[in-house]
Amino acid sequence: MIVPLFSAKPTRIGVDISSTAVKIIQLEKHRGGYRTAAFSTEPLPPGAVQGKSITDTDAVAAALTRATQRARLKGKRLCMAVPTSSAVSRVLHIDNPGNEFELEEQVRAEAAQYIPFPIDEVNFDFEKLESDILGKQKKRRSGQEVGIDVLMAATRTDNVDSRVAVAEAAGMAVDVIDIESFALQNAYTEILAPTLTPEERSQPVAVFDLGDTTTTLNIFVDDDIVYTREHEGGGQQLTADIAAQYGLSLDEADQRKRDDSLPEDYERKVLQPYLDALAMNVERFIQYYYSESSGNTVNLILLGGGAANTHGATERINNETGVTTRLANPFAALAKGPGVSTEQVARHGTAMLIACGLALRSFD
Ligand SMILES: Nc1ncnc2c1ncn2[C@@H]1O[C@H](COP(=O)(O)OP(=O)(O)OP(=O)(O)O)[C@@H](O)[C@H]1O
Ligand SMILES: [Mg+2]
The missing domain is CATH 3.30.1490.300 (Dna Ligase; domain 1)
Incomplete structure (x- = not known):
């Protein structure tokens, strides 16, 4: 038997370049599952990624460089994704x-x-x-x-080239280019589904990715994807409502929304109307699935994406749809490696689904 003298090749690093941030995660095999070896997210300046296209390579590369420096990564091989709508x-x-x-x-x-x-x-x-x-x-x-x-x-080709250019400008190399919907599917099968009961897994599960500019619905039955649709709109709407109501810049509004530090009348004047619209949209998007695919009744809703953390969203969607609704937090199923911050993981968990799916490409 040959015993390796050096540790095994480092795993690939999953990098999600989204509308608001560069999100990176590296996973390792650990006790029959996976653990987070490195993790970091770095906000992007407004306009660096527009309509899912990279419009400012330098700004995105700078964010990737900062994220990789903070995350204490092993290796330089990246796995990135092109948006589902561009593939x-x-x-x-x-x-x-x-x-x-x-x-x-x-x-x-x-x-x-x-x-x-x-x-x-x-x-x-x-x-x-x-x-x-x-x-x-x-x-x-x-x-x-x-x-x-x-x-x-x-x-x-330009969707791939723009990502390779960002990686190279940050001194890294792209190993794999995936498609976002495949990455989400991977994250579901490997990380989310194992936390469900066999009954839950065998009935339609609706996984929402409530992002900043996009809302994606994927429906899984027996771990297979049976439906996927992208809709415009996301947490950006609530940020804009807050900015308008309190005369704040979009940056300030976003920060105060995340910190839960808004005036007392926020809940009644801004949050409740937003949650009403969100819950109605979730119901509507599920109805589209019924009418387009004559599938069985959705039995469980999992909410991913940063906007899933909006105060009261889970309960409101649960009440509107009558379907059990929970957060889709990949870190509930991932062990935490040394040097990974608990606070970061709690704050950004649901927003990391695609990055997790990409990191999993190390283990194909
Ligand atoms: N604690 C929080 N409470 C409310 N909203 C939050 C919270 N944390 C993040 N958000 C919102 O989630 C959104 C960002 O989520 P996410 O990181 O999933 O988006 P994205 O992946 O950058 O966007 P997209 O998928 O549309 O490209 C923003 O609108 C942000 O304000
Ligand atoms: Mg996203």
């Missing part, structure tokens, strides 16, 4: 896969019809799937087993 992914069935080269040619040709831009302007990748669902459907129809299923994903 195309699809399961394709290939009848005669042939050798690796022929397979790639066929996937490319097949994929081209789903990609709304010229194929030479996209980053494109695919992997063989073990499930072969489409193949089984075909087999049922034709009586014979043919071909394989592949999962293909593509995004415009």
Whole structure:
């Protein structure tokens, strides 16, 4: 047996470049699960990321540099994601896969019809799937087993290049580019789902990511994703309402919202109307799922994203929908490594789902 003289290769670092912050996390295997080896989040100046695109590379790279310095990371290999709305992914069935080269040619040709831009302007990748669902459907129809299923994903080259540029400017290297929805799915399967009861896992679970500018709904049944939709709007609305009501800048309003340090009439004048609208939207987005996919009744709602921490949000959504509602905090299931601050973890937990999903790509 060969005993390694040096510790194993450091794991990849999950980096979520979101509208408001650069969030980084590194995980390690620990007692049959995972533990947080390094963790940090660094706010971004307004406008550095707009509509999910990186518009100020220098500002984002500076935030990444500060975040990595504070987090005491091991290694420099990053895993980042492109936004779900900027990517195309699809399961394709290939009848005669042939050798690796022929397979790639066929996937490319097949994929081209789903990609709304010229194929030479996209980053494109695919992997063989073990499930072969489409193949089984075909087999049922034709009586014979043919071909394989592949999962293909593509995004415009500039979405990848802008992330690689940020990493390089911060002295790091990008190892993997993922898609946000895949990262969230990974976080759910590996970290959130194991904390649920078998009954909860087998019924539809609605996982909301209540971000600053976007609200995403993913629905899982038996750990498989059955529905995903992104809607505009998020915690930014409450920040704007606070700023308008109390004559504050958006930065000040955001800070005081997070610190819970607003005047006494805040709850009645600003927070309650916001929670009413939030709960109504959550109900509406779940109704879209019913009408679009005729799925079973949602049995559990998990609230992720920073805006999930809005005072009273969980209770209000629970009351409006009549569905058990809890926070989706990945750190409830992750052990804490030395040097990771409990206060940080408590403050930012729900906002770290995508970063956690990306960090998990170390263990594929
Ligand atoms: N304790 C808190 N109470 C209320 N709101 C909070 C709290 N902490 C964070 N938020 C809000 O959560 C939002 C940021 O959440 P998050 O970090 O998930 O967004 P993001 O990932 O940057 O945005 P997006 O996903 O839209 O790109 C902001 O609107 C922020 O004000
Ligand atoms: Mg987000």
